Amino acid sequence: MGRDTFHCLRLLQAPSSLALDTSGLTPLLPSPHRIKAAGLKLQLCTNETQATRENFVKKLRALGFDISVAEVTAPAPAACRLLKERGLRPHLLVHDDLIPEFAEVDKTNPNCVVLGDAAENFTYANLNEAFRLLIGMEKPILISLGKGRYYKETDGLKLDVGAYMKALEYACDVQAEVVGKPAKRFFESALAELGVPPEQAIMIGDDIVSDVGGAQQCGMRALQVRTGKYRPSDENHPEVKPDAYVNNLAEAVDIILRHL
Amino acid sequence: MGRDTFHCLRLLQAPSSLALDTSGLTPLLPSPHRIKAAGLKLQLCTNETQATRENFVKKLRALGFDISVAEVTAPAPAACRLLKERGLRPHLLVHDDLIPEFAEVDKTNPNCVVLGDAAENFTYANLNEAFRLLIGMEKPILISLGKGRYYKETDGLKLDVGAYMKALEYACDVQAEVVGKPAKRFFESALAELGVPPEQAIMIGDDIVSDVGGAQQCGMRALQVRTGKYRPSDENHPEVKPDAYVNNLAEAVDIILRHL
Incomplete structure (x- = not known):
């Protein structure tokens, strides 16, 4: 879950990343738009299971985020595919x-x-x-x-x-x-939805195990933001080590756009 | 828990045992009385936590069993001792x-x-x-x-x-x-309440792990009754082997009394 914090997967040729945090929102609001305006793709990977993607996106848009339903990967649709198969x-x-x-x-x-x-x-x-x-x-x-x-x-x-x-x-x-983060197949289906191989994508999230560990297990690189669920003790995690740290989402986007 | 089946620990010089099962009660009703009339001590070890011992005993007595509150070892009083300590x-x-x-x-x-x-x-x-x-x-x-x-x-x-x-x-x-079966300290406190060392007591129960395994871990011998929770597959349990099997409680009491 995590109604306070959600995480994005941004996928394109150049690795980059995105995480959203509803606390201290204002500096973050332009982030999805800035990512997409630069020609990059964005996919939001959430473990939200208290709302349909439609309602989840409605909430985000009301907050001011430029996100569409197709840009969301969530556990329920992944479960439906599995049930059908x-x-x-x-x-x-x-x-x-x-x-x-x-x-x-x-x-x-x-x-x-x-x-x-x-x-x-x-x-x-x-x-x-x-x-x-x-x-x-x-x-x-x-x-x-x-x-x-x-x-x-x-x-x-x-x-x-x-x-x-x-x-x-x-x-x-x-x-x-x-089904959901940190399951490998969840990240794989996010990558499949965008048609991008793992080495061309970067995950950004605040959860060292669900976000960073799950994405890395899939062959992606992953950044941890020092906001939300992040704890200083994460930097000594016995199993998971992010490829880099960023202080917040806005900083992550700045870095991504500088490296295009 | 186990409101359908409960188990007794009978403690004295000669090992013996007791298990009660509320299904097919009639042949079992005289068992506690027969045990005690032979000069043996009896202690009922239950994981019942939906009633005080007083109400638990009231229910048993209403069914026709000769059991007193002092003859019951239950998790809540054991927990109270632990909290106090x-x-x-x-x-x-x-x-x-x-x-x-x-x-x-x-x-x-x-x-x-x-x-x-x-x-x-x-x-x-x-x-x-x-x-x-x-x-x-x-x-x-x-x-x-x-x-x-x-x-x-x-x-x-x-x-x-x-x-x-x-x-x-x-x-x-x-x-x-x-606290409760199969914790070692639970059986130890039942033994302490009666002032009998483990080698002079036998546990009888239908649960291979909670009753038989727990009592044996304490140094007691343990019989499994082939009623209640008993399953034929228990006889191939990878870790626990009862000292003997009995078909039901009445049979257990017969055997005990014959060996006095």
Whole structure:
């Protein structure tokens, strides 16, 4: 998830990058437009699962960002592709506002469970229902739209989808298939949407594991912005090392445009 | 948990054992009385955390079992001892009916979270509240009254405390301290309550890991009854091997009494 911070993948011949942070927005607003005006492509990779891409983009545009639906890669459409490929019919435990993304998917007689950040829908009854469906399957299939631990909202920290995923994994002795960052196939589908090979793209994000680690695993270079989820201790992460650091998105765009 | 099946620990000079199963009760009802009439001690080890011991015993007595409160070892009193020893003040996320067990415990300004099978209290809001308290602690302390995956009630399977424990462990990057079976200290406190060394006691239960494995880890012998949670595949368990099998509780008591 991460309603406070979202991350962009910008793809073209020259590597560059983009991250957006809704705190201290004003200096960042021109960034997507500046990127695109320079002839570069931009793709926003979000783990947002509390809204359809349409509503997500509407919110961004209302804030002043020049972003279109086609420029967004999100877990729900990636999950729909996966369901279709494998003939899976999901039981959905997701946020009400995400349900329209699954409109085209056959949901009768479910043979898997799709878990998103369901927020208020994470009731005792709904969790038991998802659990019973899984445990009743010969080989339970749990698809999780991310594996975040928690996120911050205006009224405080909230448990993210990853925590509920762990609960169901343990109860059913099953390993979830994660769609969304940092899954390799999520970044691959973002690259595919733009038709750009990984070595010509750069990811920028604030999350050392989900953004930087996930993109690098795909063969992309990745920058970490020192805003949002960034913590100084990230610079000593035992496994992931970004290709570079930038102080914020505006600085990242400046650097990118200078190197064109 | 396990409201369908509960297990007894019987302690005295001669090893023996006891397990109770509320399905097919009638032949089992005389068992506790027969054990005690033979001059043996009996201790019931339960992971029940949806009722105080008083109410748990009331339910058993209403069914016809000769059991007293002092003959019950349960996670909540074990947790209370642990809290007192370490000067911990809990935030409780437990079943309403269990709260009286914590009446004597200081709960102001919590410095740990105690998690039980809270059932309907496992709301989104309550889980977020417990999470926020934990993540706000310098060194989060999570005490879980068991680690069961699920249990069966008349209206179907329900997620047990272990699933919610995993959710909070993952979100807070912490390992819970489990009070209750199969924790070694839980069996130790049952033995201490009776003043009997482990080599003079036998555990009987239907759960290969929680009952048999936990008791053996303590130096006790353990029998598995082929009722309740027992599955034929348990007999090939990679780690735990009971000292013997019995078909049911009544048979166990027959054998015990014959060997006095």
